[in-house]
Amino acid sequence: MKTVTLRSPGGLDQLSISDRATPGEPAAGEIRVALHGSSLNYHDLGIVTGNMPSDDGRIPLADGAGVVESVGAGVTEFAVGDMVVSCFFPDWQDGTPTIGDFSRTPGDGIDGFAREQVVLPATAFTHAPKGYDAVEAAAITTAGLTAWRALIVDGKLKAGDTVLLLGTGGVSIWALQIAKLMGATVAITSSSDEKLARAEAMGADFTLNYREDPEWGQKVLDWAGRGVDHVVEVGGPGTLAQSIKAVRVGGHISLIGVLTGASGEVPTAALMSKQARLQGLIVGSRREQQDFVRALETSGIKPVVDRRFPLDQLADAFRMQQGGEHFGKIGIEW
Known part of the structure; x- marks a missing residue:
């Protein structure tokens, strides 16, 4: 079978394709899946560029979807021919978070x-x-479930709430779709007017170019009146101060990303005066993914996939991601 591996110390030129033996029949409790799609996340980019070191020869990509080919003894949940999608934390089945690293991701x-x-x-x-096809299904594993947990599981989003989204990547565009589905009002930022226009066409109620308005937190606060109920914070230390300014007193900030760095100053006095709940999160459990799947089937919404690449052009797909050209997700299809 065709397989992509990453040689240490990482870098897009260290991705290589080889043929490996096809896996055998599944043992008890296992399934064999013919994979057909994946999607890229910034976590994947961190791995393949070597910024998040992994083992030599690692097979990349956290998202995977395909068709069940065979099932092992005792498996009753799946049957041959079922379309399935992977879990980001395969050992976190249900309940409150118990995993704080990526050792089993x-x-x-x-x-x-x-x-x-x-x-x-x-x-x-x-x-x-x-x-859903395989690429669309794979898009829920990391980005989709992260947005779902931030707004629905942790945020308890309800109709009439206001939501601030940062950027137009996979998590933020999923969050836009989920928020509008729930009857929320949405503000979204980007450095691209073209992307903001696309977000507006999807239902965004207020758009703001953060390069033109560096004090965008105040602009969002003014727009929302008392401030927004929820912020999906994917930027990290470089954007957190503005997010705190934009949130209402007693509001909720989901700290998801570190696009502007892994550490930095937190305006603790501002956070305290807002009495806001700042909650870090990493994706979600298998049970939460199952709930998300049911919601998607009921709503009929599908992920926004900007472009699809074949598996043997995986490095090119990551280059597109590095350039920030995409809106929503970048898919890998084979």
């Missing part, structure tokens, strides 16, 4: 899904949403 601590077939425990997958 595909594409990081264990091999990921940049390959044609895989045998894994059935509990490492959920059913894909009905009507």
Whole structure:
């Protein structure tokens, strides 16, 4: 089977394709999946560029979706022919968070899904949403579930709430779709007027170019009146101060990303005066993914996939991601 591996110390020129033996029949509790799609996340980019070191020869990509080819003894949840999608934390099945690292995350601590077939425990997958192809299904594993947990699981989003989204990457565009589905009012930022126009066409109620308005937190505060109820904060230390300014007293900030750095100053006095809940999160559990899948099937929404690349052009796909050209997700399809 075709397989992509990453040689240490990382770098896009260290990605290589080879043929490996097809995995055998699944053991008890396992399934064999013919993989057909993935999508890129900034976590994946950190791995392949060497900024988040992984083992030599690691198979990258945290997201994977495909069709069940065979099932091991005792597996009743899946049948041959089912479309399934992977879980970011295959060992976190349900309940409150118990995992704070990536030692068992595909594409990081264990091999990921940049390959044609895989045998894994059935509990490492959920059913894909009905009507989704493999790339669309793979887009829910990391970005989609992160947005769902931020707004629905942790944020308890309700109709009439106001939401601030930063940028137009995978998490933010998923969050836009989820927020509008729930009847929320949405503000979104970007450095691209073209991308802001696309977000507005998807239902964004207030758009703001943060390069033209560096004090965008105040602009969002003024727009919302008392401030927004929820912020999906994907930037990190470089944007957190503005997000705190934009949130209402008693509001909720989901700290998800570190696009502007892994550490930095936190305006603690401002956060305290806002009495806001600042909550870090990393994706979600298998049970939360199953809930998300049901919501997607009920709503009929699908992820925004900007462009699809074949598996043997994975490095080119990452180059597009590095350039920030994409709107929504970048898909890998084979």
